[in-house]
Amino acid sequence: MSTPDLSLPLATLLREATLAAHDLVAKGEGASALLSGRLDRDEYIKYLMMLWHIYDTLEQALDRHANHPALYPTHNPTLLARAPALSADISYFLQVPESSWKSHPVHLQFLASTPVPLINYVTRIREVADLEDPTPLLAHSYVRYLGDLSGGQTVRRILGKAYDLDDEVGLGLAFYAFKELKTTKLANQGEMKRIKEWFREGMNVAGDIGVEVKSSVLEETRVAFELNTVLFTLVRLKDEKPVDETEEEELESKEAPAVVEPTPLHQRTFPISQVVAVIAAVCLTHFILVTGGFTGDKGYQKLIALEKWVATLWKSTPRPE
Numbered sequence: 556m557s558t559p560d561l562s563l564p565l566a567t568l569l570r571e572a573t574l575a576a577h578d579l580v581a582k583g584e585g586a587s588a589l590l591s592g593r594l595d596r597d598e599y600i601k602y603l604m605m606l607w608h609i610y611d612t613l614e615q616a617l618d619r620h621a622n623h624p625a626l627y628p629t630h631n632p633t634l635l636a637r638a639p640a641l642s643a644d645i646s647y648f649l650q651v652p653e654s655s656w657k658s659h660p661v662h663l664q665f666l667a668s669t670p671v672p673l674i675n676y677v678t679r680i681r682e683v684a685d686l687e688d689p690t691p692l693l694a695h696s697y698v699r700y701l702g703d704l705s706g707g708q709t710v711r712r713i714l715g716k717a718y719d720l721d722d723e724v725g726l727g728l729a730f731y732a733f734k735e736l737k738t739t740k741l742a743n744q745g746e747m748k749r750i751k752e753w754f755r756e757g758m759n760v761a762g763d764i765g766v767e768v769k770s771s772v773l774e775e776t777r778v779a780f781e782l783n784t785v786l787f788t789l790v791r792l793k794d795e796k797p798v799d800e801t802e803e804e805e806l807e808s809k810e811a812p813a814v815v816e817p818t819p820l821h822q823r824t825f826p827i828s829q830v831v832a833v834i835a836a837v838c839l840t841h842f843i844l845v846t847g848g849f850t851g852d853k854g855y856q857k858l859i860a861l862e863k864w865v866a867t868l869w870k871s872t873p874r875p876e
């Protein structure tokens with residue numbers, strides 16, 4: 556990794572220094588699953604829930620530090636806030652009023668086994684917000700908001716088709732929709748670009764405070780990308796197994812066949828056809844013995860004589876060399 560050039564404007568510095576980290580997450584399996592448009596609706600709802608918890612924490616932290624010199628230039632909840640949009644999308648998918656999705660069984664179940672990468676992400680934002688100098692919060696808003704304004708727009712088009720959502724109406728797609736900078740109209744592609752430019756200018760104002768702002772935001776941006784990369788490992792197509800599991804199974808099938816331990820007899824079971832065959836053989840033998848007069852003392856003598864006759868016959872039979 557080359558030494559970052561801290562004389563660059565903050566927006567340029569972050570973009571150049573995190574190109575590889577961006578590619579790692581944007582070309583990873585999680586992003587591919589999302590972009591394939593084949594992500595199960597349930598999985599997508601869980602993904603939205605994870606995002607809601609992240610944005611809710613982040614946006615509360617940004618509001619709390621709204622007047623901070625490094626944070627106020629990009630603080631604009633009317634323009635950027637994503638938690639309310641996510642809330643609208645989740646309630647649309649769950650078909651419940653916005654006021655009640657948090658107590659929906661799907662969300663309660665989600666909370667009961669909250670994914671560790673989500674806990675780590677939210678904890679990190681809280682820790683940064685509680686720092687004496689919360690400047691690195693700028694890194695978290697940069698990674699999320701510029702991401703949503705960029706690649707998020709591709710995701711929007713794909714998901715609209717995949718889940719049969721009307722792009723014009725926007726129900727279920729609120730997360731990807733932004734308002735124009737100066738009006739309340741929905742932003743088109745050109746306007747999205749202007750919002751990104753506005754955000755970058757705000758970052759540069761923060762960076763101009765001093766080199767220590769640039770380096771602390773850069774450092775936290777790397778952490779934020781890492782948190783997103785790990786979070787995305789949770790996004791998977793249903794028929795896809797985690798890589799480790801698939802490898803293990805392949806390995807097992809290539810190994811020598813496992814030695815089958817004999818089952819203790821009292822635990823063994825027999826097919827019904829075998830049981831019927833044994834009963835039939837016993838009945839036939841009993842029938843031959845009785846009808847041939849081989850029962851009682853006399854019968855026993857007859858049986859011995861028969862055995863001797865069979866033995867003589869066996870000895871006199873010619874055998875192949």
Ligand code: HEM
Nearest residue numbers: 569570577580581586697698699701702705706707709783
């Ligand atoms: C889902 C797959 C993704 C695709 C296809 C994608 C695509 C893109 C594209 C094309 C840009 C450049 C936009 C421009 O120059 O204006 C961009 C920028 C960006 N993306 Fe992504 N992205 C994806 C995922 C992500 C993720 C998961 C994150 C992090 C959470 C992220 C964060 C960013 C950021 C911060 C930028 C702005 C870079 C800058 O100009 O400083 N992206 N993305």
